[in-house]
Structures are given as structure tokens and as C-alpha cells.
Amino acid sequence: MLRLSKLTDYATVILSFMARDNTQLHAAMEIASATGIALPTVSKILKLLVNAKLLISTRGAKGGYALARAPEKISIAAVISVLEGPIALTECSISHQGCEQASGCDIRDSWSLINQTIHNALEALTLADMIKPVQLQNPAWKQEILIPIASLYR
Amino acid sequence: MLRLSKLTDYATVILSFMARDNTQLHAAMEIASATGIALPTVSKILKLLVNAKLLISTRGAKGGYALARAPEKISIAAVISVLEGPIALTECSISHQGCEQASGCDIRDSWSLINQTIHNALEALTLADMIKPVQLQNPAWKQEILIPIASLYR
DNA sequence: TGATTGTGTACTATTCTAGTCCTATTTAAA
């Protein structure tokens, strides 16, 4: 599996929950019971999101968390970056050092293109999109979603 | 990082090497020294690729491995699937059971759409594309690669 | 002042990954 960690998955669940009611503060406890994720785990994720400036926290009694921006302005790519680091499939896409392949690793450029594609896809999708019901019945999306990536090489 | 395992990375390197000279058999030993990957590891990966029918093996003296199909017919998605299992970002995209979120997990459909996008991107790219030199100088690709995924929700 | 709520850090158990090794089987060549 092209795996995303569980924590990232939780983060999207938590943020989606908050995006649905963006007018008030949500305490960690409230989020935990609403989402079914254990409180310590929720707390851990919220802290990371605050550090990444995706959330704003208010301490003390009646405190809690709120989105730092409108849901339309928070991309899924940003959420993933917080929990997983840079979005890249292979190690050498991040750091070009340490690749000790004897023969020329000519496929690095190909990978970077693939990474770019995926990154763009995730960048275009926002929290606001996540909480809208999707019409999977719409047959148009199948064509629309195809990416002519192979053609880039010709 | 949206991580792909090292083994998957190695597999693409190995397959690229083989695709460059698809006319003869390559022994595991030869591939190991050409790519700089340790022999036991190469061997392990080759076995997996044979089981997945991406390679054909010939036993005995003068034996070795060869691509089962032309490089144009081997997609990167297929390679990734062999080493990582189904291409999906979240657990629930594979099995819809065991998701114990208390409140409705409405974002599952969104994830499946994202997964589909990424899968299509990887499906469109083949081994043949990987061994071609990429012209990153071409400024056109930046526009071309944008995916109107957000628009799908409107 | 005390209750509530977030902050920061450290810790641990578990799972996953990467890599190694060994033995059996098959085939070609001597």
C-alpha cells in the first residue's frame, strides 16, 4: 500500500469534523468523543496541527481549537505534510545525496515528475471539498481525472 | 513522507536496468553488480516480480531473468502493487470494514477519489517512460499536469 | 483560588522493513 499513516488519516477526520462547525471552539475532549479517536491521540495530533499553523488554540477553561483559516484555504497536501513531512514517494526526491546506485540513476527525474503530479492533486483538494458529499454516480469524472502524464515524456 | 518502501524503489531501478537491454537474460548476480544493490536483496525482489508475472525466470546454468512483456506494457502502478499491495492511501480505501469511527466517516468517498487519481497517474506511466530522458526544461508541463480535481466536487 | 484546558516531553509496546542465510530444485555443459 502506498501508505499514509493512521495519524494522517485521523487528522483529516478531525479537521473535517471541525470544518463542519467552524464557528466555535472545540475542546480536545469533545473532538475525541465525536470522532471515536482516543483522547491522547487526538491531543497529539492537535498539537502538531497547531504548530503547523493549521489550527489556533486557546488555553484555559472554555478553551479549545479552531481552524486557522477557512476550510477552502486548507489543502489536503498541507495536512499530509504536517504529519508525514514532504510529499515525495522516494527518498532521493527529497535529498539527492546518499543515492549510491553505481550506474546512473536516470529515473530520478521521472520520479520527481510523478511526485509533482501527486502533489498537485493533493494541493488542489481542500478541507471544504472533503466535507461535501461526493456524487460518484457522475460518470464524467472518470474521463476528467485522467492525466496525460505519459505524454509528457514524448 | 508519502512513503514508498526502499524495495519498491529498488524494483524500479532493477526493472529499468533490464528494460534497457531487453534482448537477453540477466542473472541476479549481474543485476546486483550493475545496480549496486546487494545480491540477496536483488534476489528477493526478483522473486516477487516473477511471482507477479512481471518477469520470466529461467533456471539452471545460463539462466536468468527477463521482462515478461515489453517495457511499454509494464506500468509503474503494477510494479508498486507487487511490492506494496494495492495502491491506496488509507486503510479504509482497501477494506471498508473495521473503520470504527463513531460519527459518519463521510470523507471516505473523497479519499477513494484521491486514490483513483493517483492510481491513474501511476497507471499511465510505464517502464518505457522511465528510461527515456526527461526534458524538465520544457515549461509546458507545469500547466499540463494540473488536475482539476477540486472541480469534481462542484 | 481552583477547575478546566492546552503544552511539552518522555516513554513503551508493537508492528513493519530491510536484509541475510540456508537448503532444495532445475538446467546446461563438461
Place this chain on the structure above:
DNA sequence: TTTAAATAGGACTAGAATAGTACACAATCA
């Protein structure tokens, strides 16, 4: 017929990463 070369299959281990927990501390409000 024997031997060497090569793949096949499985078991195993060390190390790293992940997920989850715990606790002391800081801030705010009533």
C-alpha cells in the same frame, strides 16, 4: 553422469518507525 550455475522458497534477525500513553507544567476563566 557428474558438476557447476542459477533460481525458488522459506525462515530468521536486527533495527527502525509507528501508535499510543503518561505525566508534569502553563494558562485562562469564573
